[in-house]
Amino acid sequence: MQESGLKAVSEDAHHDALRVAIVVNSYPPRLGGLESHVFQLASELVKAGAHVLVVCLSTSASDTVEQGVRVVRLRMHFPIESIISFPALGTTRRLSRLLTEERISVVSTHTRFFPMSWVGVDAAVRSRIPIIHTEHGAGFVRVRSASIQFFARLVDLTLGRRALRRADRVLAVSAQSAQFVTRLSGVDSTVFPNALQLEFWPPTQKTQPPNGIAFLGRLVGGKGWETVIDVAVELITKRGFDDLVVHVLGDGPESELLRLYVQASGIASSVQIHGHAHVATIRSALERSVLVNPSELAEGFQVTLLEAVASGAQVVSYPVPSIAPLLADGGPMRQVEVDSFDALVECVADALRNPLPPMPRGTLESRWSWRVRSHEYLDIAQSVIAARAARNGRGARSV
Template identity: 40%
Template sequence: MPYDRSPGEDKSHVAFIVNNYPPKVGGLEQHVAALAKSVSDLGIRTTVVTLDPDHVGTEVNQVTVLRLPASPTLAGVMSWPYPGTKRKLVKLLRAEGVTHVSTHTRFFPMSFVGIRVARALKVPVVHTEHGSDFVSGVSPFVGLASRAVDYTLGRYVLRSSSAVLAISASVQAFVRKLGGKDSTLFLNAINTERFAGSSLSGHSGHLVFLGRIVPGKGWERAIETAECLHGEGRDVHLHLIGDGPDMGRLRRRVKGSPASGRITVHGFLDSATIAGYLHGGILLNPTTLSEGFQTTLLEAIAAEGAVVSTPVNAAEYLAEIGANVKIVAEDKPEAWVAATRSFLDVGWTPASAELVESFDWSARSREYAALLSSLVR
């Protein structure tokens, strides 16, 4: 895609054009927020443009956030920009001297808008892909519709980007499969300082489920595992952290559980409180969804914890580098109990400071800034 810069221009200004951003909660939202702040910390002017019908307006801080009106949000995740959004953004971002556009995940409407805005501004667009496969854990109709979007708008976004970043090796493979395009590995990261602290659980044998309460995330398996261990007479306590459409069903399930007195449903918590519950605990991650690179697993290891997980990207990466991770197939409940029991019986040595430091956003933001600079040149 062609692009240019004004003569003498020596300051970058990157615009993240995304569907979702905090206070919406999720791994993608956390990735964008952390990356935007870290890039800004390096002295690069940073603006976030997002859809948020509940908080329309502009916040001017270290990172400028422009929240646009949009359609009502579907399932807490997907909303659509109103007609004229692209034209409005081109005018605004041109006046602000934007030199790069950043988009995230190929099927979101704002990724398509970001590509169109970048073309109009004649600036490079860096697309970060977070999905490792087609959408799973949905109805056949939704699955068919999502594939149609992937093969049209999703493929267009991948192929039209100046550079594509993939947050895991399996995401790289998917980008090649869907878009026929090479991508650069760009592992997810966290703010490691946030996870150095004391446990808030008040219990040495605490288990944690952390994620959106939606079909496919596996909160049922986490409860079943805690129930089995409780039935064995083990002193465990499960903390369920997150919110979502299945919250009502989860609460009913816990209320009827024989281990209900040893299960706490927290709902949404802020990141500092989450860090306290992760500290020294065992994170149960029974997801069956097409995950990208889940930062929750990095957070658990940084918080001196351990992880039992399905074979998702982050779990396989962490196991390969020697972190405290056990990988179990989701459909083997007895294996989940055995893996968790093993950690409870034997314990584990917390990850080294060097390993934890490799998870930090400071290193990743420098990689991103170098890519922006190379595209300008």
């Protein structure tokens, strides 16, 4: 990391606004649910009048303003299988100085597993700035590599636990994430679910039943993309769904494995591999599809399921934390209670033949929009700042 990558901007138009520093390992254009959460949170906080600084890691250093958000990218070091990377030595000290110079009101970190969360927490402690940590996982990291899994658990039990305990407030993206926070650190947390910028997800005009199935997510081990292809093979070759369209939306380190798997499946002509897709492509693919989610990872709250609901898709999933709250709000969800391939196929076939009603648009807007969620975050930030000021024996600064 070059020290010049952490320079303060002296004059700013938002002198009296809440000033939030989001310190994370990765940020768009890198893809993933956490990146989507942070990007949309940052964007909506700016729309609500806050000043937002994002500090993250990337392959090269830069300092830009993107949709009103100042994004400082520091050069990453020692990347491990596209899962984790590290900042340069001395980043905590330099970040602490930047937080002070930028008059940051509150520091926001995300997921106890990533090094920038530890750096962000330590820099905030040095600068005596309140910390809000959001936990996105619902369990210890699960990957194909046993050695990485062991290392990840060791990190969780040491540095991850320490970061959770040092935060002024911990948020969790689901009830299961909150339970994991308590098990790992003994800290109570507030459920703060994922959301969508609904202006990019207009009401669906769908009038016909689904004619396809879809996978949406990172192409990594445990997400279940192979299982979705296997389900498609079963439906097309044995269950009479001859005209089924299969959409694969997403990219990742196993993209070439996916292509080889599809070529060997015998149904390659039915499969559309979209790679990294824009929102319009995702909406179009999902609008008449059943999203199949056989993830076996320690998911916190998969925003992909919410995107499917907003698109008008049916959803069939193994048990994951995002199913229950979306189902409670009228989402067209089916949960496969038995972790078996046959049960999954039966459930997908039923969704194709007997689609459930979509979630009401009013519910999406009042419960699942970032416009609403960002104001909830601002309220939480104000309360954290006020509580810190009260502990320090002085009145809360007006922000």
